[in-house]
Amino acid sequence: MINTIDLFCGCGGMSCGFQNAGFNIMEAYDIWDAAIKIYEKNFKHPVYKKDLNDDDTIEILKGKKPDIIIGGPPCQDFSIAGNRKMGERANLTIRYAQIIAAIKPKWFVMENVYNIERMPILPEAIKIFKEAGYGITSKVLDASRCGVPQKRKRFFLIGNIEAQDGFLDEILETNLSEKQMTLYDYLGDSLQTEFYYMHPRSYNRRAVFSIYEPSATIRGVNRPIPSGYQRHNADKADISEGVRSLTTKERSYIQTFPEEFEFVGSKTVMEQVIGNAVPVKLAEYVANCILEYKERG
Template sequence: MARAFDPTVKPDAATGLYDKKTLAKGLGVKPSTIKTLKARGQVPDPTTIIGGVSVWSADEVFSFYGLSDAKEGWRLSGLPEVNADLPKVVDLFSGCGGLSLGFQMAGFDVLAGYDNWPCAVDTYRANMSHKAQLLDLSDIKLTISTLEALNQELSSQPAFIGGPPCQDFSSAGKRKEGARADLTEKYATYVAHFQPPFFVMENVARAQHADAFKSAVSTMQHADYNVRYLVIDASRVGVPQIRKRLITFGTKSQELTDRIFEMLIREQSDHQTTIREYFTEQLGKPLDIDFYYRHPRSYARRGIFSVDEPSPTIRGMNRPIPKGYPGHKGDAGPIEKARPLTTMERALIQTFPDNFHWIGSRTNVEQMVGNAVPVLLGRYIGQSISRGLRESNLAD
């Protein structure tokens, strides 16, 4: 897969061409690396050779890296106009951008995304027109300095959204919770320090029982936030996947916080979106299968699922059907009629648009897809906050 190219790096003003030095700058690598990347298929063929020097046209570069044009850079299509009445937003622990994209679809102006995983930042940067920055968010001093520098460019403090990595959460006590659980407490530290107009934090459902989560909530409450949290099954908000996530949010107003909480509960559907419904009715791209294989954690669980039900939670791996799969009485269909879902199908089940660009190895892309916040879950949360803010303003 191609690397991400920074569209703000411009070609030579006189010729409109990139040489090896400027091409390397756009890729964030040394010029000496271009030859290696070319051999890997991660750099396009030169447009021409001038004076023995390889050069690339802007159109060739932007086309190769999936960017719309040399002037504006890539931007995902179909996004609504930004609602200027809403607070601007910064995404901490942004991953590849599922939550950011969802909030953009709800009309929010997302200013920047920060994460510590290079391929996730590359993917975020390849799809978003705003800033994406590699940042070690476990480093409190560095993160505060970085966000303070961003704030100097703004007239008001932006809201915070984000999904701190939560694979290490355990209900067995803090001493058994890993370093990633601690990142939830770091997120709370940034909320308490910067005092955003609202915050949203996404975690796995079991996080609500963990000491790290309870400590984070306490930190934000002591910073004068009214904090509420609930578990939302993404299949109830338009995502064709049973994915239960803990959504924690807060504002300075008890009335506003309660209003948003009520909307998050009330607007959920009694119906769970199925894969067939989503691909046929929403995407207009019916799948060519009725059954698919998802590798079970143990053979005590089924491995064959129907597209006429929501997908189980998309994980960060995707395995082929093993030759020795014994079958299970709960399988939805015969193994002969099933296949594993493709990486793109899994990304679509996470409700990323089909023109979303994924940057990195197949293993890394699978992990990004599995870690991401489903885009339509992000949109649902953003829309609830937007409506809550609007109704609160009307009531004032």
């Protein structure tokens, strides 16, 4: 049994994926009340509201003796969707590295947006991991090749205290699906529509998609079709052809949360929590790659 702690757990996408792979999630930590309420609804182990910058954090976690710590430090300051100013959220990446270095679990997994690779904070964090004795593997994974019906690229940094750098590269690469997963592959006809609307970041982008392709990245915003919407030349259908927006629950399916996973709170909050989550099957993919490495001995 691999004892696991999830830091910056959100509503539990990483926890759910690692749990599906057989890891024992001991407990989880976050500071976002809305996400914690959802997490509590769906897991038997405890989740704690905690500012991980607090001085007592390392002392608390040291006593738990986890085999692996997983987590996705908040990434909005790195996101192409918003402000790129390097602020307090970016510093949480360094805090995560400091926690790992102090506790020294055998393994860690850090998840973030793919463009963290271009940010100066990443080499700083890697330096902390390396000085603590970790061999590391890093890779940007396309979720649609990891069992998720969604074009979503995420950065993973995986550390093992006893390994050389690049130890997981081959397994992460060779297990990828050659074909991108579509909504139809994952959900069949259950949406009861061939085309759906997903509000774009700008009207320079298309907004109407087919179930026979991967979804665009699920964001924390789900708006209805605007009145007078003008068809984009790349849209898969015209709005008049029975196109509709997806429900909050349907969007959680695209994030590969199971049907029984309960979401609570206002619609706005649920959309934000779902959009911020690590897709369950993407986390499960990484977890299974770690297990394969361990089995190879």
